[in-house]
Amino acid sequence: MLHKLTKAVVAAALATAALCGVAQGAYRRIKADTTPLRQFELEPPFIDAGMQMRNWDFGGDTIVNTNSYIRLTPDLTSRKGYIWSRQTLPNDGWELEFSFNVGTKGGYLYGDGMAMWATTERATPGPIYGNKDFFKGFGLVFDTYANSPHDFTFPIVQGVISDGSTPYDYAHDGDANRAGKCNFFYRNQDHPTVMRVTYIKENFLHVQYKLFNKDWADCFTISNVTLPKGLYLGFTALTGQVTDDHDLYTVFASEKHLGKSSDFNHYFPGMSTPTIMNSPTPSNFVGTFFKLLLGAIFLGVLYVAYRMFSSNGGANRF
Template sequence: MAQRLHPDILHLRQFTLEPPFVDDAYNIRNWDFSGDAIIDTNSHIRLTGDLPSQKGHIWSRQFLPSEGWQIDFEINIGGKGGYLYGDGMAMWATRGRLSQGPIYGNMDYFDGLGIVFDTYANSQHDFTFPVIMGVLGDGKTSYDYAHDGDANRKGKCEVYYRNQPDPMKVKVSYIKGSFVNVHIKLHEKDWMDCFTITNVTLPNISYLGYSALTGEISDIHNLYSVKVSTMRPGKMQEMRMPTSFNQLPAPESATSSGFFSILFKLVLVAGVFAGIYFAYNAYTKSNTNRF
């Protein structure tokens, strides 16, 4: 059965990325890509190949809704390296765009949010790699790259997502002034609540981007699809608990139809019992008259 869409959710098609990605002129409508990124029109956007010293990125031409949004995307990271591989990729919601640099393929001193998929540890930590992190930048502070973003990190979860048989699904929800929440789904597993960052306000003009970086060691970083949703004006304020749009309560009409369905079943069951009761009384009366 097809899932009913919540009536207050709006899908923003100008941010959609899906095969074949390009038009007849080999352009991606509403997006720009650069660096080592290449397009496989049958499957994915490859931000880097499994080669050293690569940087690739892709950025939306339009900025995200300032009050809030949900971004659903699919990625795959992996390669030939068994013990050494890297460096990683990231989803960005930042004021700047199309600036290639050393922070997972993006520029340093970014202003906004990064959801980072880091596969190589530059220093020692009390957690394992690969890891998913939420990092924030103010546009004035350099990223703590030598310590894998320790000074910028606001949330994380440890998940072994490298070389999975299917792309990993990621869901990032943002409500201005309230929270950023990240859910992930790996091959044949349920959705996992990765982390939540509270009291977050991103720049009113924030572009959506994806970037990746390899150094002396490398990995393939593929982006398979992107979909962005927002909510109707006035409904965003109702979402103050960290959640995803997919966890919103069912529309009132759907709840009402469910109520009437249950009521109908109760009436039907009551009718069956009433029929049994009257049949039993008739049977008892008949046997009494015989004697």
């Protein structure tokens, strides 16, 4: 009898594990097909043989050092600079990786910040880290100077989605507009910091960062997001009374769209469970469901064991 009971328990456990594995595997089998977008690439020397930037426009106080970097603003007061793509990003999905550095030669005060944009309008300088207010699309803001008190530390990275009708809450560092954020120290690093932004229409927008000699780390994820069509890619920066060099080193882009097979972990290399803004994570839901299912099956096995034990006259039958 004990041998039969042991076999029943083991079989139930194996069945439960297999069920969990199949269901979670189905959730993770997501394919992301990738097509490089050469027209959005930036890397030294930046300028082609005709001494032109064929796919980009820059202006304001931006300086292109052909051998090293694109300096959106120098470490001087009241400067504003930008660089914008001439073509629009794919509507259904894309992934960007760009490297940058922010820093100053000295002093304890620095700012104001820089941003990456995917917006329907381009090359219009303004007060929002060098870009216009009332933008339509997505902004990834690198804010290094706190304009008001907060319960988190600076510098920060934050995501903003706008329909063009809401002003940016600049006085409170975007508190009213923030869709996601993370904190890590990217100023005055010895090596450029790399950001990765992945967007899949009607699914999510995921942001990661990578410091030198470190693995990719999650910044934030916005779920159930659909951005407007016809988005230009831009990078801008702004200084006021506080200053920084805001340097862009490289930009690489690819088109992304989901298929029917492949591995979720391949799509998000090194990604841990993301922090989903505005809705619970599917991974948390799946994990909780199968924990409850496993508990129910275990109680069922115990009940069957008890009935078998009772029908055979108690412990003296073993």
